[in-house]
Amino acid sequence: MLVAAIFCLMIATRSSFLYPLNNWDDANSYFSMGKSIFNGQMPYRDVFDQKGMYLYFLYGIAYLISHTTFIGVFALEIVLGFLDVIGFYRIIMLFIGNENDAGADGDYKTSIAAAGFSCLTFAVIVCSRSFWWGGSAEEICLPLYIWGLYISVRYFKNIYPQKAMSFKDVFIGGLLAGFIANIKFTGLGFFFAWMMMVFFSFLSCKEFVNGIKACFVFLFGMFVTFIPWIIYFGIKGALFEWYWGYVYVNVFVYTDVESANPGTMGRINQMVKILYWLIRDNPQYFVFVIIGIIYAFFGKKQKFMTRLNVPVLFAFMFLGFFGGGRELPYYSLPLSVFAIFGFAFIGHLLTEYVLKDSNENKSKLLSFAALTIAVLLVYFNSMNVPFMKVSRDDYFMYRFRDRVLETENPTLLNVGCLDAGLYTLCDIVPSCRWFQTQTLNIKEPENNPYLEQERYVKEGLIDYVLVRDYIPESINDHYELCDKETYGWDGAEFNYYLYKKVR
Incomplete structure (x- = not known):
């Protein structure tokens, strides 16, 4: 058994x-939340996702076993x-x-x-x-x-x-x-x-x-x-x-x-x-x-x-x-x-x-x-088996990782989707509460994820911004495009852009 x-x-x-x-965004979000716990951050207040604590705790233990896989x-x-x-x-x-x-x-x-x-x-x-x-x-x-x-x-x-x-x-x-x-x-x-x-x-x-x-x-x-x-x-x-x-x-x-x-x-x-x-x-x-x-x-x-x-x-x-x-x-x-x-x-x-x-x-x-x-x-029915054929060298997120790691102790913000996996590959602990874009209609200004992410981009508070499809209007004020990729699954296709802060 x-x-x-x-x-x-x-x-x-x-x-x-x-x-x-x-590369499932939900799983990477749990991983980032668990990672944050074991790096002194508090879920919900310092970093946000809306699942329960035992899930993040178990993912945190998994993070202790391997930080980037x-x-x-x-x-x-x-x-x-x-x-x-x-x-x-x-x-x-x-x-x-x-x-x-x-x-x-x-x-x-x-x-x-x-x-x-x-x-x-x-x-x-x-x-x-x-x-x-x-x-x-x-x-x-x-x-x-x-x-x-x-x-x-x-x-x-x-x-x-x-x-x-x-x-x-x-x-x-x-x-x-x-x-x-x-x-x-x-x-x-x-x-x-x-x-x-x-x-x-x-x-x-x-x-x-x-x-x-x-x-x-x-x-x-x-x-x-x-x-x-x-x-x-x-x-x-x-x-x-x-x-x-x-x-x-x-x-x-x-x-x-x-x-x-x-x-x-x-x-x-x-x-x-x-x-x-x-x-x-x-x-x-x-x-x-x-x-x-x-x-x-x-x-x-x-x-x-x-x-x-x-x-x-x-x-x-x-x-x-x-x-x-x-x-x-x-x-x-x-x-x-x-x-x-x-x-x-x-x-x-x-x-x-x-x-x-x-x-x-x-x-x-x-x-x-x-x-x-x-x-x-499992081998002949799992929807995941075709993804085995993708090598690390061919998967674009590893290319993005190499670009981000050119900066010492980089910071990152994920805009337009949940955690795409770059936090995991780069071993980055989120430094923004709304480190990913949530599909939440929060009306209070102090808890509005979209306003907070927009402020981080507008003020250039993050070294790298990973964007999916939606590009913030103020992105060119402090950032330049350094890589992009079109990637899709399950009949959907998305455009990913990696922006780097201009020093």
């Missing part, structure tokens, strides 16, 4: 050493990917292992079959379009969803309704939800449904008081994950900046930019269309998601709550990400974790009718075949 995680990610993510650079991010993705595969294995074993024991591994043959299907599940996820270029916030969150899913399914499948969920498991669920809340809180729809189903199970077990207690235990688990950042921002007197940058901007500013309110029926119609196109764009895993949800609902000898659990978790996760009407390719990646139930169904059939009387060698052969198929699936 570890080998599968390594080889699948080695092909699927542009953070891998097989690629010249992970994504090798540290690749190592992080492998660790998290291995946790994904292990979590998938535990879920499959609930369906093809010893059902009388919530945590049993079953016999050797079923264990090795489960390992194979876990690898295949991981493969169809990372080779999908929603995996995008690798390193997304959604990818970082996957193990949190998977292990939350495991705890929930294990309880409703093997324990409910004999007794209520233990407070220990409820607390762990709260911890997982808290980490999600501090990475990308729109993903909390899943854990809202998770705790809702747990509370209903307490009611079903006629333990109303303990159900109320469980809600507080869950919330306490969430609160624990906030403690490090309460201390961090509290010591620096910046609790408001944390709230403003992460909560206020995402709730009241970012959503205002996205879309107008279409009304209830319009919203439902919008989400139906979104789901349709998600299925069209990501057939690699949605086939198994659909099969799996049907299997989880119509499986034999199940209690009513057990049948509802998986569809409800899926529905609330979908609402959390797409209820606002905003759609980007990588938003749907967390939905892919439900593909495990499709593979659990296939695994159940396989162990019941194929491996039942087989020997261990046959099981090993099938497991090796699953690993091979997993790697081939």
Whole structure:
């Protein structure tokens, strides 16, 4: 399973050493934010991006491993990917292992079959379009969803309704939800449904008081994950900046930019269309998601709550990400974790009718075949593979890097797009709060990113300005064009200009 995680990610993510650079602007923005933390700058106040602190902290650790490459991010993705595969294995074993024991591994043959299907599940996820270029916030969150899913399914499948969920498991669920809340809180729809189903199970077990207690235990688990950042921002007197940058901007500013309110029926119609196109764009895993949800609902000898659990978790996760009407390719990646139930169904059939009387060698052969198929699936389906053919010498951002590094201790400003990767390649710590152009409609003059970037250019406060498409009117007052390139992807084409300050 570890080998599968390594080889699948080695092909699927542009953070891998097989690629010249992970040139996704989101991933580079996270990298610059993490870098800034470990260079004494404070997120939201000194440098701005609107994701959560655990994402930046993990990227900061990756920066400590390698300052100018994504090798540290690749190592992080492998660790998290291995946790994904292990979590998938535990879920499959609930369906093809010893059902009388919530945590049993079953016999050797079923264990090795489960390992194979876990690898295949991981493969169809990372080779999908929603995996995008690798390193997304959604990818970082996957193990949190998977292990939350495991705890929930294990309880409703093997324990409910004999007794209520233990407070220990409820607390762990709260911890997982808290980490999600501090990475990308729109993903909390899943854990809202998770705790809702747990509370209903307490009611079903006629333990109303303990159900109320469980809600507080869950919330306490969430609160624990906030403690490090309460201390961090509290010591620096910046609790408001944390709230403003992460909560206020995402709730009241970012959503205002996205879309107008279409009304209830319009919203439902919008989400139906979104789901349709998600299925069209990501057939690699949605086939198994659909099969799996049907299997989880119509499986034999199940209690009513057990049948509802998986569809409800899926529905609330979908609402959390797409209820606002905003759609980007990588938003749907967390939905892919439900593909495990499709593979659990296939695994159940396989162990019941194929491996039942087989020997261990046959099981090993099938497991090796699953690993091979997993790697081939990624190689022939990942949208990133063609980028392997681009060498560092041919990629224009390395040429831009060489021009910037002609200046000792250079400073940089990114105008017209998010972080294009030049901060990473040059190992530059952003010196401007709005070090990249955000798609935010902030009306307050003191927090307006466009006015601040315009001031930096107009006053010549930065050594180099990397511009995409939009060229500031005052750029020629202090800067001269030293390089340019036209570059595109996914049907779009952009013009990049590198300006150097005239001394």
